[in-house]
Amino acid sequence: MDTKKMAIIATKGTLDWAYPPFILASTAAALGYETQIFFTFYGLQLVRKDLSGLKVSPLGNPGMPMKMPFGPKWFKSINWNMPNAIQAIIPGYESVATALMKQTIANNGVATIPDLRELCQEAEVKFIACQMTVELFGFEHSDFIDGLEYGGAATFLEFAGETDICLFI
Amino acid sequence: MNFDKELDARGLNCPLPILRAKKALAEVGSGQVLKILSTDPGSVKDFAAFAKQTGNELLSTAEAGGEFTFFMKKK
Numbered sequence: 001m002d003t004k005k006m007a008i009i010a011t012k013g014t015l016d017w018a019y020p021p022f023i024l025a026s027t028a029a030a031l032g033y034e035t036q037i038f039f040t041f042y043g044l045q046l047v048r049k050d051l052s053g054l055k056v057s058p059l060g061n062p063g064m065p066m067k068m069p070f071g072p073k074w075f076k077s078i079n080w081n082m083p084n085a086i087q088a089i090i091p092g093y094e095s096v097a098t099a100l101m102k103q104t105i106a107n108n109g110v111a112t113i114p115d116l117r118e119l120c121q122e123a124e125v126k127f128i129a130c131q132m133t134v135e136l137f138g139f140e141h142s143d144f145i146d147g148l149e150y151g152g153a154a155t156f157l158e159f160a161g162e163t164d165i166c167l168f169i
Numbered sequence: 170m171n172f173d174k175e176l177d178a179r180g181l182n183c184p185l186p187i188l189r190a191k192k193a194l195a196e197v198g199s200g201q202v203l204k205i206l207s208t209d210p211g212s213v214k215d216f217a218a219f220a221k222q223t224g225n226e227l228l229s230t231a232e233a234g235g236e237f238t239f240f241m242k243k244k
Binding site: 023026027030032109110111119123 | 180181182183184185187188190191208209219222223
């Protein structure tokens, strides 16, 4: 049986959107897929050495429930969504939302992004960073983790053309 | 049921039970049985799909009080 293959393009650089590529890639690897992730534009944030800049923003994100990860059940079930105009003027709003999200993640036994990324690397998921965006955004290769390869669209398409599953995230 | 290794994945959420099971299966020999404990309701379908795609045999799935027990035989 031929090895199945999966390619993912990761284009988002926030804590919430860091999950789909790493969850799918690590699981695919566990299922025996040969897997590659191509990190481009804001997706480059996911392969930086320092992941502490990954945040979630409830601003302009009506799909995001804003619930507290602590306290009694009735308190946890309150939805704290507020109008965008108010969110926008509160200093540190994203940082607070991110801290609460990280607590919720821990409470639910969901892996952290650094852990999932490491699991991907252990499972030999190939990471490719878009060289064009690295330059466009003024990054240095030293900003990124070891084991990363650098390439462009042709590099991605060469592998993507042979895959069973190809996703744009 | 007899088993050769036990994996406690209770409290862990998707995709960790699957990833830990993959790792645990690598540590047993062909034909040996891994017992997996999980509290993730999604793991019922996930372990069935994992077995189907990897060729390892899911011998049984049981639920009791919100806890799931799987027995998986390594191919």
